[in-house]
Amino acid sequence: MLVDYHIHSLAHGERTQTADNLESFILQGIRKGIKEIGFCDHDWVEKKPDFALFAAMQKKYPGIETRVGIEIDHILGREEEIASLLRDQPFDYVLGGVHHLGENNWMFDHPDYKMGYQDKDIDELYRQYFQTVEQAALSGFYQVMPHLDLIKVFGYRPQKSVLTLMGGLLEIIREKSLAIELNTNGLYKPVGEIYPSCEILQASCKMDIPVIFGSDAHQCDQVGRKIEDAAALAYRVGYRQFATFHKKELILRDLDQLAITSVKRVI
Numbered sequence: 069m070l071v072d073y074h075i076h077s078l079a080h081g082e083r084t085q086t087a088d089n090l091e092s093f094i095l096q097g098i099r100k101g102i103k104e105i106g107f108c109d110h111d112w113v114e115k116k117p118d119f120a121l122f123a124a125m126q127k128k129y130p131g132i133e134t135r136v137g138i139e140i141d142h143i144l145g146r147e148e149e150i151a152s153l154l155r156d157q158p159f160d161y162v163l164g165g166v167h168h169l170g171e172n173n174w175m176f177d178h179p180d181y182k183m184g185y186q187d188k189d190i191d192e193l194y195r196q197y198f199q200t201v202e203q204a205a206l207s208g209f210y211q212v213m214p215h216l217d218l219i220k221v222f223g224y225r226p227q228k229s230v231l232t233l234m235g236g237l238l239e240i241i242r243e244k245s246l247a248i249e250l251n252t253n254g255l256y257k258p259v260g261e262i263y264p265s266c267e268i269l270q271a272s273c274k275m276d277i278p279v280i281f282g283s284d285a286h287q288c289d290q291v292g293r294k295i296e297d298a299a300a301l302a303y304r305v306g307y308r309q310f311a312t313f314h315k316k317e318l319i320l321r322d323l324d325q326l327a328i329t330s331v332k333r334v335i
């Protein structure tokens with residue numbers, strides 16, 4: 069069984085939500101054999117999804133489970149705003165994404181601001197990034213920490229091992245019963261590598277931290293992209309189950325060995 073829990077149906081605000089738009093993503097999910105599709109638009113694009121529209125789509129396409137989440141930009145200092153944004157909304161899951169660092173809220177994963185890496189100590193930067201993710205994990209707002217090592221997006225690598233620079237982050241994720249995400253979008257970024265790296269995934273597996281799968285699709289033709297390979301990778305590092313969410317409840321499902329052993333190329 070394949071799932072894709074990281075879909076931005078509105079991209080970066082280029083589209084507004086309509087039945088046709090949602091349908092284009094759901095139909096692509098069906099074509100790709102996806103059984104559960106999770107929509108999680110950026111909170112800065114849409115704060116209140118049209119839950120009735122999602123319910124109508126679920127009715128129209130009962131063969132694919134539709135889940136509604138949101139990807140929050142976890143910016144330090146935004147906590148009150150985030151709390152009120154999430155209040156009384158029936159999300160199935162909430163992703164706590166860190167895309168900004170430091171006092172100036174540097175958008176470190178945006179190609180326009182890539183220059184920012186040049187005058188920085190990369191080890192320090194990784195440490196600062198993981199500390200910010202730690203704050204997100206501790207906040208209690210989220211079920212999932214997506215793209216855990218997004219700071220590698222442009223290929224700037226630290227000298228120290230990433231697991232050292234992560235400090236106690238994985239322990240906190242486990243203590244807070246959060247899931248991490250295996251996000252295939254990194255394969256299409258300058259770094260050319262899935263998020264998170266094999267060593268982080270392996271460490272997470274050893275600690276029994278659940279994993280979800282996501283493509284981070286911003287266009288319908290990206291739905292389900294490399295999800296089979298991600299499932300095969302998870303299996304290879306030792307995972308035998310993966311996480312799904314319904315009304316914020318984590319549901320573990322078996323990784324389908326038959327389906328993934330048929331995948332020839334493993335990431």
Ligand SMILES: [Zn+2]
Pocket residue numbers: 139165166167214215
């Ligand atoms: Zn993100």
Ligand SMILES: [Zn+2]
Pocket residue numbers: 074076139284
């Ligand atoms: Zn995203």
